[in-house]
Amino acid sequence: MLYQHYSDALYGIILRILKRQGDSxxxxxxxxxxxxxxxxxxxxxxxxxxxxxxxxARNAAIDKRxxxxxxxxxxxxxxxxxxxxxxxxxxxxxxxIKSLIKDMPEKYRILIxxxxxxxxxxxxxxxxxxxxxxxxxxxxxxAISQLRDxxxxxxxxLYMLFLx
Amino acid sequence: MxxxxxxxxxxxxxxxxGQLSPEEENEVQAMQSxxxxxxREIHExxxxxxxxxxxxxIKAPPSVSKQLFENLPLKMFEQNSDSDxxxxxxxxxxxxxNLMSTLFALISLLGFSxxxxxxxxxxxxx
Numbered sequence: 001m002l003y004q005h006y007s008d009a010l011y012g013i014i015l016r017i018l019k020r021q022g023d024s025x026x027x028x029x030x031x032x033x034x035x036x037x038x039x040x041x042x043x044x045x046x047x048x049x050x051x052x053x054x055x056x057a058r059n060a061a062i063d064k065r066x067x068x069x070x071x072x073x074x075x076x077x078x079x080x081x082x083x084x085x086x087x088x089x090x091x092x093x094x095x096x097i098k099s100l101i102k103d104m105p106e107k108y109r110i111l112i113x114x115x116x117x118x119x120x121x122x123x124x125x126x127x128x129x130x131x132x133x134x135x136x137x138x139x140x141x142x143a144i145s146q147l148r149d150x151x152x153x154x155x156x157x158l159y160m161l162f163l164x
Numbered sequence: 165m166x167x168x169x170x171x172x173x174x175x176x177x178x179x180x181x182g183q184l185s186p187e188e189e190n191e192v193q194a195m196q197s198x199x200x201x202x203x204r205e206i207h208e209x210x211x212x213x214x215x216x217x218x219x220x221x222i223k224a225p226p227s228v229s230k231q232l233f234e235n236l237p238l239k240m241f242e243q244n245s246d247s248d249x250x251x252x253x254x255x256x257x258x259x260x261x262n263l264m265s266t267l268f269a270l271i272s273l274l275g276f277s278x279x280x281x282x283x284x285x286x287x288x289x290x
Contacts, residue, residue: 003229008221009214015222025228032232046193047180048210054217055182115181116213117220122183137174144177147212 003032006050010057016117017061018068027064031057058119103150108143115140170195171205180209 010031015024034056042052110129114120120128122136131139178184179192196203 003232007224007229009217011224011228012220012222013217016220021225025225028224028228029232029235045197047182048207048214050214050217051180051182051210054213058182112213112216113220115183116216122178137178140177141172141174144209144212147216148208151212151215 002035006053007032009050010053013054013057013117013119014061016113017058017119018065020068023064023068024061027057027060031060034060054116062119104143104146107139108146111136111140112143112147165199167199167201171202176202176206177209180206180213 007028011024011028014027014031015021018024018027031053035053038056042049046052047055111125114125114128115122122133122140125131125136126133129136175184175188175192179189184192192202192206196206
């Protein structure tokens with residue numbers, strides 16, 4: 001049940017970090033084992049179930065990437081899946097959700113992708129994008145605020161459709 | 165404490181992303197148990213990110229779930245330490261002993277009741 005509900009979203013995170021299918025499958029398995037073995041340590045006052053699991057997935061994938069990079073003597077050329085290869089699962093992409101991404105400015109989308117899906121730290125983003133740390137923080141807040149607003153709109157739309 | 169300013173500082177987003185130091189994390193946890201507005205804000209940030217995570221989901225290959233469920237009992241067994249297994253064996257034999265003791269007590273009680281009833285009947289007949 002837990003696997004069916006969350007595996008695709010967690011696999012999306014892992015594959016974006018590793019960009020290698022075989023390693024990502026291995027990490028997804030390890031992540032679910034870790035979740036099952038540590039479910040008692042999940043603290044709902046600290047995180048929702050999904051954000052807790054996403055954190056486990058990000059950390060496991062980043063650890064694997066470090067290990068692989070070390071093994072390949074920092075040759076990252078094999079981490080070469082492109083964004084078009086990392087296709088999202090259409091099951092989740094209803095019309096309203098698609099518009100959510102379309103309406104989001106690129107500078108916000110990049111930030112959420114890098115920090116939430118790829119596990120970059122705010123310092124790494126600041127260095128990569130050459131923007132001050134304070135700007136990263138403010139922009140992240142604005143980006144997530146926009147996500148939340150879109151989420152509210154989507155709820156209203158679903159409610160209206162339900163009434164019709 | 166200016167709650168609005170605290171919320172707008174961006175610290176809660178970093179908390180949800182797991183990017184705070186342990187000290188900062190403890191501070192946010194203390195704040196959320198004190199102020200319902202902060203608790204609500206953290207929940208909404210998490211829900212927004214959950215929605216985004218699902219939107220960016222990639223179908224996991226079916227082979228992963230197959231392998232996972234095939235290996236799950238074995239792997240979970242392997243992760244138990246020897247001492248845990250020893251404890252499990254001890255606790256199994258202990259629970260068996262408890263069951264035997266309970267059964268013995270019930271049979272004794274039943275036997276004693278039958279003996280008492282029969283004795284009472286015999287006395288009545290006399």
